[in-house]
Amino acid sequence: MIKPVNDTFQTALVAAIPNLRAFAISLCGNVQTANDLVQETMLKAWANRHRFEEGSNFKAWLFTILRNSYFSDFRRGKREVRDEDGVAAASLSSLPEQPGHMDMIDFQRSLAKLSEDQKEALILVGAEGFSYEEAAEICNCAVGTIKSRVNRARARLVELMGVGSVEDFGPERVARAVHSKTS
């Protein structure tokens, strides 16, 4: 009877790998570190598979394991990588011909400048599509905390990336818009 349960578990685990990798790359900004992080998550999930409660959110459970591993082991010390340019090149070089590739690199560079808390909340809610409640559970914090982190992350990205877009509106309108915000 054990085998079919394990097969189901393994199938669900495999299905979650692309999302776990995307989350890991977004978090640590380095593909090799992210791959290590995902493999560690898979090992931990497998070792603790009997502790997963049937009927609860499997993907959220996996994401919780991954982010806890990241914050406890990976972020500090030996595995940390802070090469923002290398980051972009490493994870996005697989599709260099894709239109908008440079935008993507710019975007990743800006993302890397967010605080860990803000980045995590933004990715979980804005990219992965978790609800605020699910994200709060994954990050082990209050729902209101997640909401404010997401808002601050978005505002910071506007600061970091908004300039190019703002120019599209013409100098006069920008001046007026900026004026209206500061007055």
Add this chain to the structure above:
Amino acid sequence: MTASDADGLDDTAGVLLDERVQAQIGQQLTSFYRELVNQPIPQNFMDLLARLDRQEDGK
């Protein structure tokens, strides 16, 4: 007529600008993430799973 053409609507212009930038950033976030999700799974991940499976069989 756009909001910024009208006198006294500077606040509206600011909000519209912000919304447009926000929408653009949301779009970039989504396509950035989608590209990562669509990357092929490295082979050693599948090797790891096969190893776990064999361990289980060996018990």
